[in-house]
Amino acid sequence: MDGKIKVIVATNAIGMGIDKPDVRLVIHLDLPDSLEAYFQEAGRAGRDLQPSEAFLLVADTDINKLKENLSSSYPNLDKIKTIYNAIGNYLQIPIGAGENQTYDFNIDEFTKYYNFPLLEVYNSIKLIEREGYFVTSEALNTPSKIHIRAGREDLYRFQIEYKEYDTLIKYLLRTLPGVLSDFVNIREEQISQKTGMQIDVINKQLHNLERLNFLNYIPRNDKPQIQFLTPRMDTKYFSLSDEIYRNRKEDANKRVQAVIDFVNNDEDCRSVQLLKYFGENIKKTCGKCDVCSSKNKMTLSEKEYQEISETIVNELRESEADVYEILNISKNHHEEKVLTTIKWLIDNNVIKQDEEGKLKL
Numbered sequence: 001m002d003g004k005i006k007v008i009v010a011t012n013a014i015g016m017g018i019d020k021p022d023v024r025l026v027i028h029l030d031l032p033d034s035l036e037a038y039f040q041e042a043g044r045a046g047r048d049l050q051p052s053e054a055f056l057l058v059a060d061t062d063i064n065k066l067k068e069n070l071s072s073s074y075p076n077l078d079k080i081k082t083i084y085n086a087i088g089n090y091l092q093i094p095i096g097a098g099e100n101q102t103y104d105f106n107i108d109e110f111t112k113y114y115n116f117p118l119l120e121v122y123n124s125i126k127l128i129e130r131e132g133y134f135v136t137s138e139a140l141n142t143p144s145k146i147h148i149r150a151g152r153e154d155l156y157r158f159q160i161e162y163k164e165y166d167t168l169i170k171y172l173l174r175t176l177p178g179v180l181s182d183f184v185n186i187r188e189e190q191i192s193q194k195t196g197m198q199i200d201v202i203n204k205q206l207h208n209l210e211r212l213n214f215l216n217y218i219p220r221n222d223k224p225q226i227q228f229l230t231p232r233m234d235t236k237y238f239s240l241s242d243e244i245y246r247n248r249k250e251d252a253n254k255r256v257q258a259v260i261d262f263v264n265n266d267e268d269c270r271s272v273q274l275l276k277y278f279g280e281n282i283k284k285t286c287g288k289c290d291v292c293s294s295k296n297k298m299t300l301s302e303k304e305y306q307e308i309s310e311t312i313v314n315e316l317r318e319s320e321a322d323v324y325e326i327l328n329i330s331k332n333h334h335e336e337k338v339l340t341t342i343k344w345l346i347d348n349n350v351i352k353q354d355e356e357g358k359l360k361l
Contacts, residue, residue: 012041021048028056031066034255035262035277051324058263070256072119074127074249081235083124084133086114088232098228105136105226108189130244137225145183145218146206148172158214165214168205171195172215183218266291287336300337308333308341309350313361316351320360 001020010018012032026045032038038056046052075083088095090110091103107125111118129135150158155173159166171191176184188206192199206217240246262273270289275282285292311330315321323342330338342359345351353359 012037015041015044018044020044022050023047024050024052026052026054028054031056031058031062031259031263033066033069033252033259035258035274036255038259038262039274039278056263063260063263066256066259070252072117073123074245074252075120075124077240077245079120080124080127080240081238083116083121084128084238085235086110086116087125087226090114091226093228093232095234096231099231100228102225102227104223106189106224108187108193112189112193127240127245131240133230134226134228137222137227142220143185143187144220146172146176146179146186147183147216148179148214149216150214162212165205165209167195167197168202168209169214183216266294287334293336293340300340304333304337305341305344308338309345312338312342312345312351312359316359316361320358322357322359326359 001018003022008015008018015026023045026042028038028041032041042054042056045054087105087110088098090113091098091105093101093103107118107121110116111121125136155169159169168191171194172179172186175194176186178184188199188202191197191202195202197205203219206215206219209215210217258277262270262277265273269285269292271286272282272284308330312326315326315329323339326342327335327338342351346353346359351359351361
């Protein structure tokens, strides 16, 4: 916030929490799942109304990933039925039984037992829960947490001195980014699956490592549970209402498709596209986005280029200047044409730009 650190890498949740007016650049590494999210995230830049930029990095694999995330968030109804039936079998509940009964339910062990994708199971459970077939305890959604307190210089020494913890420590360090700086979520069952260690051994070692001041460990308060609100039913009678499933899935699909259309549309101004999505039919282009810039480049005449480039070179003969100073002395020309000329001059080594953004011959 004080400007001492110039660049941060963050999740969208942390990035959205940065209320800093002079952010000059936002780069999206992943595709947001909606244009509402993109609009808010890109809007972190330039809140002081000064020129700023947002870049959205995208490839075909990103679009495929977005579609896969949508698919796992809303599995097809047959898959949800299969998971509902598997839960009944796993908990050994007969058809017609189980109403108002509560059962311990470990989602990691369940997915491992049936070889189901974890995210698909989790989202299916949430949809079934919304329909009112059962409810889950908070523990299903709240995993244990750890934070490694040992400094980097102590890690190697500790692993040499306490070799019995080597497997667990290596797993934590290799698979939990950020664990040295803050608490991160863990699932003991997943650690067991990856390392081959028994869960009771993992719990014991984590408690021992806490006593040795190596880490902080916050285990789950209680066991995850499922309470059936209705008798377990035969899957041929199982259904989800349109309000819970079909309508929500269609809305999510429209939001994802809008993102895909946005990144694939290189003909219409980005601002015009966004405003149209939000219901504003404004035709005036921004003149600054990648679409507008590419069109402006095509309309930059030789005469305009000569006039702008001479102005820039003459100014830089006197002293170094930043981009904003060049724009200020080139007010007779469109801003994007000036920027295009500056870029061409830099690309062709006519002028240079140093690390602080200053332009010079």
